[in-house]
Amino acid sequence: MGSFECPGVISSTMLGVANGIRAMPSSDSLSGLMKWLAKDPWRGAFLDVLDRHIGGALDEHDISDFDELGGLIGPHWAMTLWGCAFEDFLTKDVEGAGNIVDDYLKRRGWKESVRNKAYMAGLRGSMMSLYEVSDIQPGRSFLARDLIQGGAPVRVSERTATKTLKPWDRVAMRIVDVRGTMIVGGGLLPFEHEPSERLIAATGSLENQKTADIPAITDELGVDGNDPEFGSLTGVDTNKAELLRNLAPMFSYYFLADLLDRILDRAIPQIINSEGEDMEFMRLVYRLGEGVTPAQVRAALNRRPELDAASETFWNWLEPKNATGKRRKAEASRALGIVTTMGDGSVVLGTVELKSKTIELCVNSETRAARGRKMLEPSLDGLVGAPLVERQTLEQTFSEHRERGSSSAVPELLPDEQRIIIHDAMDRHYRAQLDQPVPALGNISPRKAAKSKKGRDKLAAWLKQLENQTARHDPDDPMASYDVTWIWDELDVSDRRN
Numbered sequence: 001m002g003s004f005e006c007p008g009v010i011s012s013t014m015l016g017v018a019n020g021i022r023a024m025p026s027s028d029s030l031s032g033l034m035k036w037l038a039k040d041p042w043r044g045a046f047l048d049v050l051d052r053h054i055g056g057a058l059d060e061h062d063i064s065d066f067d068e069l070g071g072l073i074g075p076h077w078a079m080t081l082w083g084c085a086f087e088d089f090l091t092k093d094v095e096g097a098g099n100i101v102d103d104y105l106k107r108r109g110w111k112e113s114v115r116n117k118a119y120m121a122g123l124r125g126s127m128m129s130l131y132e133v134s135d136i137q138p139g140r141s142f143l144a145r146d147l148i149q150g151g152a153p154v155r156v157s158e159r160t161a162t163k164t165l166k167p168w169d170r171v172a173m174r175i176v177d178v179r180g181t182m183i184v185g186g187g188l189l190p191f192e193h194e195p196s197e198r199l200i201a202a203t204g205s206l207e208n209q210k211t212a213d214i215p216a217i218t219d220e221l222g223v224d225g226n227d228p229e230f231g232s233l234t235g236v237d238t239n240k241a242e243l244l245r246n247l248a249p250m251f252s253y254y255f256l257a258d259l260l261d262r263i264l265d266r267a268i269p270q271i272i273n274s275e276g277e278d279m280e281f282m283r284l285v286y287r288l289g290e291g292v293t294p295a296q297v298r299a300a301l302n303r304r305p306e307l308d309a310a311s312e313t314f315w316n317w318l319e320p321k322n323a324t325g326k327r328r329k330a331e332a333s334r335a336l337g338i339v340t341t342m343g344d345g346s347v348v349l350g351t352v353e354l355k356s357k358t359i360e361l362c363v364n365s366e367t368r369a370a371r372g373r374k375m376l377e378p379s380l381d382g383l384v385g386a387p388l389v390e391r392q393t394l395e396q397t398f399s400e401h402r403e404r405g406s407s408s409a410v411p412e413l414l415p416d417e418q419r420i421i422i423h424d425a426m427d428r429h430y431r432a433q434l435d436q437p438v439p440a441l442g443n444i445s446p447r448k449a450a451k452s453k454k455g456r457d458k459l460a461a462w463l464k465q466l467e468n469q470t471a472r473h474d475p476d477d478p479m480a481s482y483d484v485t486w487i488w489d490e491l492d493v494s495d496r497r498n
Helices: 011-020 031-036 042-060 066-073 077-091 101-113 115-126 191-202 212-220 240-246 248-264 292-302 366-376 394-404 415-433 451-469 484-491
Strands: 130-135 141-146 154-157 169-178 181-183 190-191 280-286 307-309 315-316 348-352 358-363 386-393
Touching: 031 101, 031 141, 031 484, 042 066, 042 077, 042 248, 066 077, 066 248, 077 130, 077 190, 077 248, 101 115, 101 141, 115 169, 130 191, 130 248, 141 169, 190 191, 190 248, 240 248, 280 366, 292 307, 292 348, 348 366
Parallel strands: 154 181
Antiparallel strands: 130 141, 130 169, 141 154, 169 181, 169 190, 280 358, 280 386, 307 315, 315 348, 348 358
């Protein structure tokens, strides 16, 4: 695995950054203990623990050492991961030496405040777990529900993180009881939904497993299955709390592997339409023949049953509701499906616009362009010439957007006007969505899901994702202020919003 250098003493820079880890209760709460880490045998033993936390992800991404890692992910995340390994080390016993917290407090405890000693002792017996955040009171506290062990949410006192956390965020952290007050340890890792689901599933797979199954599972989790402490915890009637104490490296591994994937692979994700085809924007421009009037073309277009007139010059090309063709599913795990629908759920395949001297068919794939020609051209025979075809890939679209920067020909709207327009559009979108199949709900509609216990559980998880994604928008973005709580009430599942 990756190699690490440890100076003879903890450098002032490292100490300063580590003390600045977002959740530390005070700037000097662990400074003495960190200096103690430079002594033998603690230094070497800690490097082994640090290697378990980040070594696997470094190997997978061909990163040589901690310094290179810091250059990629930034000093904040590098030292947060260092803090996760440090806090994990505080729970360990080193052969022949015991525990570093016990040793430090025995020899230097007289120098520490009562609160600091209580915090160290709390970390000594703590465990890392994955929590769902809710009821955030900025500058004061939040509720944390353990997604691995279960149970009722716990009120956690926290000042800084509450200013950036959003409802239903998922974070890996240690909750420490310091003289009756629950606080957060220094190693707080925010998880995206997908890796958090994989982590929960992998953790669950360790419960009640036979010994023969353990090697494959520990490889998936990125932890050392040969660790005697870990090995003694697997098997029938595994204690979750004890298991979590030995699975701390798993949280760092999953977080870092996902973070590095997103940093090192900045390719545009695969984006597909409802047929599973790669998106490519195409415009087919037909010039009206000599002497042909727009009225003649309009009459021809209105005779096409697939075209739904939105105005005298604009039509939506709709997929027949009785269409039975199978849609290809995205093969890549990162593929994003884009489906445009009408208010009644009809899928929009493209648009047709009549101008003074041309007709334009706009679609989002090569296949739809071919289908559109077969649909349009028989009706327009003798009225138009051969089309001029323009195409633009997503990469070209994004490149143009970057080149334009913030400049736009769209008229400026006041913030309140933007908010009203966007919120109204979102209301209409989600109102229609309630009666449409949702993949996350097992391809049934939210209203149908609300009729069963299993469906209501899935519905609550889906709504939490919607609410979390909305809250993550920039505060100046009108989407950030969109309130989705009406959906919980509409579907009568507000009792699961906790």
